[in-house]
Amino acid sequence: MQRYGGTWSGDVATGWPGLRASLSLVLGLGLCGVPYSGPDIGGFDGNPSPELFVRWFQLGAFLPLFRTHAAIDAGRREPWEFGPQALECARVALAERERLRPYLVTLAHLARLTGAPYVRPVWWGAPDDRPLRDCEDAFLLGDALLVAPVLEPGVERRAVRLPRGRWYDTATERAYDGPATVTLDAPPARIPVLARAGSVIPVRGPDGGLELEVSLIHL
Structure with missing residues (x-):
């Protein structure tokens, strides 16, 4: 895994503690020789609020692995599902990631x-x-x-x-x-x-x- 691939940070729970844990996991994996990793944006389970989703999306835009993902029975993770303001915030973050590619x-x-x-x-x-x-x-x-x-x-x-x-x-x-x-x-x-x-x-x-x-x- 260290040499040929990477990983996601596991099924981090939806919530502000899960957001904080996402950063800790990526930092820890990097120090352990796994440079390519990232969390499930929005958390794996539950229904994030628009604010939580946007802040998670903004963090994820600066991490190596960048994806929205959730359990099949959890809430949706497409940015437009959280309203026009959240969609615009996500667009700005995504544009900056593309600029930094x-x-x-x-x-x-x-x-x-x-x-x-x-x-x-x-x-x-x-x-x-x-x-x-x-x-x-x-x-x-x-x-x-x-x-x-x-x-x-x-x-x-x-x-x-x-x-x-x-x-x-x-x-x-x-x-x-x-x-x-x-x-x-x-x-x-x-x-x-x-x-x-x-x-x-x-x-x-x-x-x-x-x-x-x-x-x-x-x-």
């Missing part, structure tokens, strides 16, 4: 060559940083992006612990210097994603061609 392919190649997982704990580059080691609600996607999903209901702003260096909020382009804890907007339509200063990320351009997205270092 070249980066995800790059991470797949690096995982094959080095064993480094796509999804990494925020302490990946600084294992001696105790506050980072205690952070279980965010992750690094490769070395370039820090993703901070919303894992609780009713949250539209959340604290994010930053590793050392300069980080740019990809939505606002505002810069933050770590190590620090910052509070970022997390409206229903998106979750906080930050780019590491100096990183170069391959992305899909508007015409479908390959582009390089550079996060400059401003002193």
Whole structure:
């Protein structure tokens, strides 16, 4: 499984604890040598609320294995089943995943060559940083992006612990210097994603061609 394939994270229960467990499972599998994994978006059983489904979908869009799936007797998992607002939020998340597809392919190649997982704990580059080691609600996607999903209901702003260096909020382009804890907007339509200063990320351009997205270092 480590060499030739991957796995999904098992039949995670529908609910906010199941959403949080999904991230823990993907991080743990990556550290155990299984870089390609992901959860059943929305949970395997039950009927997620529109808010829960959207937050799960937003998390899943940044994980290696990205799929909606459920038990045969559970609620539906198509985004349009949760109303027009949820459908639009899902569309935005899916469009960002498609834009980042070249980066995800790059991470797949690096995982094959080095064993480094796509999804990494925020302490990946600084294992001696105790506050980072205690952070279980965010992750690094490769070395370039820090993703901070919303894992609780009713949250539209959340604290994010930053590793050392300069980080740019990809939505606002505002810069933050770590190590620090910052509070970022997390409206229903998106979750906080930050780019590491100096990183170069391959992305899909508007015409479908390959582009390089550079996060400059401003002193």
